[in-house]
């Protein structure tokens with residue numbers, strides 16, 4: 001039997017939502033970073049490292065379950081989504097993309113992206129994309145040509161023909177950068193500048209604040225990011241307010257969008273923390289900190305992210321209309337532009 005990813009609220013969750021988040025999170029939400037999948041597309045058996053989290057605890061991320069999670073974590077909000085598969089290393093891409101398309105079609109405002117790898121057959125893929133009405137591509141570092149998910153460059157994840165296809169149709173490319181310094185890596189920022197200039201109709205979205213879980217990578221390339229008009233950013237799973245503030249200050253609020261990284265990251269209890277030039281996920285199960293001096297309970301990653309977004313917006317004095325743009329209107333406009341084939 002499939003287990004249900006039904007998050008339950010603790011007193012700590014209720015207090016954080018009530019005291020900090022309820023008045024901040026707008027009524028209308030567009031989540032631009034949603035994973036929709038079935039474990040059966042993973043190509044994994046039940047003894048691998050992904051099994052416990054994705055096979056056992058969250059084996060299905062369909063529209064109904066996502067709606068249910070959002071209703072528990074952000075009650076009363078109306079949520080649309082930009083959805084794509086979970087990047088299982090041995091994924092059945094065709095089945096995964098068909099499932100995403102079917103689920104995203106349940107809400108007319110929502111849309112789906114195709115999970116892609118560099119060795120896809122070009123002709124089949126273009127047809128699949130059209131048939132499924134998917135509006136963009138989601139490459140990922142574990143599929144990179146050369147087989148190095150840590151050091152790979154954008155072009156290793158996204159071959160020229162896929163970028164050209166995205167340019168021809170004005171599609172979104174949702175990019176999770178690799179390399180240790182992420183967007184501050186000299187090759188990454190140079191590659192992005194070159195690709196964005198050569199493919200002005202591609203709508204690039206850099207996931208996880210350009211994979212900056214702290215402020216320094218964004219600050220290091222702020223002026224260069226500001227100069228890239230066809231690049232957007234999502235805030236999914238970034239929990240440090242400094243990082244989100246640095247991004248908003250660098251590129252302005254008009255190109256920053258809310259994303260949840262659910263399922264399952266947002267509903268897990270824990271927080272992405274930054275230190276030195278590193279970041280890591282801290283959870284109840286992966287540390288043995290002595291927390292006897294305080295209330296040591298952890299809340300959802302999503303609540304930590306929303307707290308960080310709130311503090312960043314407050315510190316920058318953003319008006320309510322800009323908060324609503326970040327949570328919904330910018331994404332609606334972007335997706336509408338892709339659907340119109342706007343050039």
Ligand SMILES: [Zn+2]
Pocket residue numbers: 033035261
């Ligand atoms: Zn993700």
